[in-house]
Amino acid sequence: MYSNPAFPKLPGEFSGKWNHKRYRVVRPLGQGANGAVYLAEQAGKKLAVKIGLDPLDLLMEVNMLKSVQQLPKQQIGPLLCDVDDLTIDGQNCTFYSMEYLEGERLDRYVARVGVEWVPVLAVQLLAHLHALHGQGWVFGDLKPENIMMMSANKQLRLVDFGGVTKMGNAVRQFTEEYDRGGWQAGDRRAEAAYDLFSVSVMMIRLMTNEARWKKVGHEKRTIQDLCDIIRENDNLYPYRAPLLKALYGKYPQAMMMKQELMAAIRQRNVTPPSKRGRSGSVASALLGGLFVASMLMLAGTLYHLWL
Amino acid sequence: MKEPTLRQILLVTDGCSNSGISPVAAATLAREQGITVNVIGVVERNEIGEQGIREIREIAEAGGGLSDIVYPAQLAQTVQMLTRKAMTRTIHQVVNKELKDILGDSALEQLTPEKRIQVAGMVDELGERSSMNVVMLVDTSASMKSKLPAVQQAIHDFSISLRSRSGRSQMAVCSFPGKHQHLDVRIPWTEQVEKAHQLTEGLTMSGLTPSGPAIVEAIALFEDVPMPTSLEDRYRHERTGKRDDEMDGYLEDHVF
Numbered sequence: 061m062y063s064n065p066a067f068p069k070l071p072g073e074f075s076g077k078w079n080h081k082r083y084r085v086v087r088p089l090g091q092g093a094n095g096a097v098y099l100a101e102q103a104g105k106k107l108a109v110k111i112g113l114d115p116l117d118l119l120m121e122v123n124m125l126k127s128v129q130q131l132p133k134q135q136i137g138p139l140l141c142d143v144d145d146l147t148i149d150g151q152n153c154t155f156y157s158m159e160y161l162e163g164e165r166l167d168r169y170v171a172r173v174g175v176e177w178v179p180v181l182a183v184q185l186l187a188h189l190h191a192l193h194g195q196g197w198v199f200g201d202l203k204p205e206n207i208m209m210m211s212a213n214k215q216l217r218l219v220d221f222g223g224v225t226k227m228g229n230a231v232r233q234f235t236e237e238y239d240r241g242g243w244q245a246g247d248r249r250a251e252a253a254y255d256l257f258s259v260s261v262m263m264i265r266l267m268t269n270e271a272r273w274k275k276v277g278h279e280k281r282t283i284q285d286l287c288d289i290i291r292e293n294d295n296l297y298p299y300r301a302p303l304l305k306a307l308y309g310k311y312p313q314a315m316m317m318k319q320e321l322m323a324a325i326r327q328r329n330v331t332p333p334s335k336r337g338r339s340g341s342v343a344s345a346l347l348g349g350l351f352v353a354s355m356l357m358l359a360g361t362l363y364h365l366w367l
Numbered sequence: 368m369k370e371p372t373l374r375q376i377l378l379v380t381d382g383c384s385n386s387g388i389s390p391v392a393a394a395t396l397a398r399e400q401g402i403t404v405n406v407i408g409v410v411e412r413n414e415i416g417e418q419g420i421r422e423i424r425e426i427a428e429a430g431g432g433l434s435d436i437v438y439p440a441q442l443a444q445t446v447q448m449l450t451r452k453a454m455t456r457t458i459h460q461v462v463n464k465e466l467k468d469i470l471g472d473s474a475l476e477q478l479t480p481e482k483r484i485q486v487a488g489m490v491d492e493l494g495e496r497s498s499m500n501v502v503m504l505v506d507t508s509a510s511m512k513s514k515l516p517a518v519q520q521a522i523h524d525f526s527i528s529l530r531s532r533s534g535r536s537q538m539a540v541c542s543f544p545g546k547h548q549h550l551d552v553r554i555p556w557t558e559q560v561e562k563a564h565q566l567t568e569g570l571t572m573s574g575l576t577p578s579g580p581a582i583v584e585a586i587a588l589f590e591d592v593p594m595p596t597s598l599e600d601r602y603r604h605e606r607t608g609k610r611d612d613e614m615d616g617y618l619e620d621h622v623f
Contacts, residue, residue: 078479114452116459119480119487126484143480154480229495230531232451236444241527248531280520 067096068111068148070155076144083109083157092220093201093233094118099160106160107141115154117222119143120232122156124224128192136188137218161219163211167204167266175267175295179325181209182263184216186318189255193314197224198250200231202258203238204266225250236281238262243281246309253309256317260306261286267295283307298328370497370534371461373454374402376585377446378426379518380506381409382419384578387549390422393582394430400586404430405453409442409514426578431457439517443524450501450525451494458493462486498535501525502585504550505566507542508576512567519566526560539588542566543581544573550581552588 075082086099086106095112112118125140138158145154163169170178185207192199201223208217223233231250236242238258245257265273268289276285290296290303302320311317376397384390394404406427408415420436427434432453437445466486470477478486503525505511505518522540529536537556545551554560 115483116455116487116490119484120491123484123488123491143484145480154483229533230528232491233448241524241531242443247527279516 067091067113068151068153070096070098070100070109070111071148074146076142076155077146079142079144081142081144081157083107085109092222094121094222100157102142102157106162107157108138108160109155109157111153111155118154118156121221121224124197124221125156125158127195127197128221128224134188134191135215135217136192137221161208161210161217163208163217165205166207166209166216169209170204170266178263178266178295179299179321181216182259183318183321183325185259186256186314186321188216188218189252189259190314190318192218192224193227193252193255196227198227198231198252199223199255199258200225200250201233201235201238202255202262203235204262227251237265240309243277243283243286243307245283245307252313253306253311256306256311256314257309259317260303263299263303264289264296268293299324370493371458372498372500373457374589375432375450375453375499375501376402376404376430376504376582377450377501378404378406378504378506378578378582379409379442379446379521380406380423380576380578381511381514382415382506382508382576383422384576386544386575386577386580388579388583390578390582391425391429393579394426394432397582397586398429398431400589402430402586402589403432403453403457404582405432405449406430406434407442407445407449408434408436409439409511409517410436411439411513414510426582439514442514442517443521446503446521446525447528450528454497454499455490455494458490458497462490462493495532496534499529499532499537500556500589501529501536501538502588503538503540504578504581504585505540505542505553506576506578507566507570507572508544509572509574512572515567522554522566523560526557530559540566541581541585541588542570544575544577548584549577550584556588 070085073082073084081102083100083102086101089097089099089108091097092110094114094117095110098109098111100107100109110118110121122140122143125137128137138161141157141159143154143156145152147153164172166181170181189199199218201220206218206220208219209215210217223231225232227250229250231239231248231254234241234248238261239248240246240254240257241248243257243261246254248254264286272289276289286307287304290300296303299321302317302324305311305320306317378390397404404426406423408419408423415436423434423436433449433456435445435449503522505515507515511518526538529538535558537558538554538560539552539556540554540560541550541552543550553566
């Protein structure tokens with residue numbers, strides 16, 4: 061509402077003060093927490109240009125983008141192209157340009173191709189996270205809006221590096237809906253398990269319909285709400301083990317969650333999903349019971365976390 | 368460079384101050400003593416008028432801090448974002464000043480973007496490791512009643528953020544107007560706020576919103592800031608009381 065900051069408006073054409081690269085703005089692409097992003101052309105190439113109010117926040121993002129780029133094979137985010145200043149209305153503003161990622165936001169993509177894609181996409185995402193974590197960084201602000209499915213090669217890429225945080229520090233930026241602290245499930249210290257918690261919530265969110273999701277956490281968000289959804293959702297239920305383990309912080313590494321998720325996908329392929337009746341059949345009662353039992357066991361092992 | 372200690376007052380209110388010293392003057396006073404004042408207006412709908420919006424902005428400007436006006440549901444996240452931004456800004460100013468001393472005026476603008484990226488990294492690192500003391504000042508006048516659950520949630524949430532930092536962090540929570548003075552200390556300085564606390568118990572619901580006097584009294588809670596003798600008498604017991612449990616930093620529910 062009131063809190064939408066007005067970011068400086070880019071002129072139609074401009075050149076950087078230091079590197080003298082000339083940009084022609086094509087159209088606005090959207091806004092992140094730290095700035096506005098535009099599609100622009102520079103030397104005949106399409107680029108995304110980001111400009112923000114606080115040069116410091118922007119420069120920190122550049123810092124992260126640079127660090128992540130040092131990965132040899134795997135492209136996790138956009139490539140950084142240029143960092144420079146320009147003057148808007150007499151004020152010195154900092155901007156940076158990066159590779160323009162042509163694609164679709166993860167939630168829109170899933171809405172189009174179907175929820176059964178979610179576990180597969182999560183596997184790919186976990187590979188990215190594993191690489192990022194290996195470099196000593198945590199993504200932090202993981203949410204569908206910050207993940208793009210590229211049209212060209214059907215690969216996921218992470219965008220908006222404003223939340224990327226050095227392991228051990230406090231997560232710089234997050235969204236409550238996917239934040240471990242917001243679900244009363246732990247603190248905001250950057251560690252692999254922090255991102256994996258977000259992956260789990262995101263999977264649940266993407267596979268749950270809007271009306272059901274809206275019922276969650278009016279007063280306070282708790283993991284119990286998420287467990288309820290997993291239990292009553294036939295699409296999520298086969299993946300309950302990796303989902304719950306991530307929610308309870310049992311994976312110290314993204315690779316472990318990835319492996320167990322892949323195992324669950326394979327398992328689901330060999331045993332066709334049986335329709336679990338909602339009307340109190342013996343089978344569903346049993347499954348429900350088993351679920352409760354496994355939850356209790358998990359809760360038992362995690363008891364110390366609540367103390 | 369040595370990590371600085373950051374002091375902040377965070378005022379959570381839903382309207383105009385209507386009693387005592389002007390809150391803008393009080394915020395100026397706080398800033399003079401090295402305390403940044405941030406303000407969050409929390410409103411249900413568009414109940415806040417032009418004047419209220421202006422006052423919130425002016426208090427923050429005078430206090431060298433930041434302000435925002437949000438719905439109760441956005442409060443928790445706003446508290447953590449605003450506090451963090453204000454902290455980074457303060458450190459940036461300190462670093463800027465040091466750079467200016469070395470390099471001369473408008474030093475930072477004359478640095479290439481590459482160099483400034485390094486400065487940004489340094490500011491971020493300093494922010495993470497610095498000590499941070501925050502007093503949350505909650506307006507509990509009658510119109511705030513419906514928003515208090517959200518405030519309570521935000522307090523707990525903020526405590527999670529604070530304890531995730533590497534630097535030493537402390538917070539205190541006060542409500543105003545108080546029973547006998549301008550504010551009541553609801554949670555004395557602590558490193559972790561337990562979930563079970565109740566902000567609503569024993570509140571004096573009144574039509575008064577003495578934001579200015581409350582800010583002045585909140586300044587007195589920062590231990591290394593010298594305070595006027597009149598206030599010292601009033602708060603001495605709180606200061607000495609705090610010392611004992613300061614180290615373990617936990618707070619029992621019976622405080623409320």
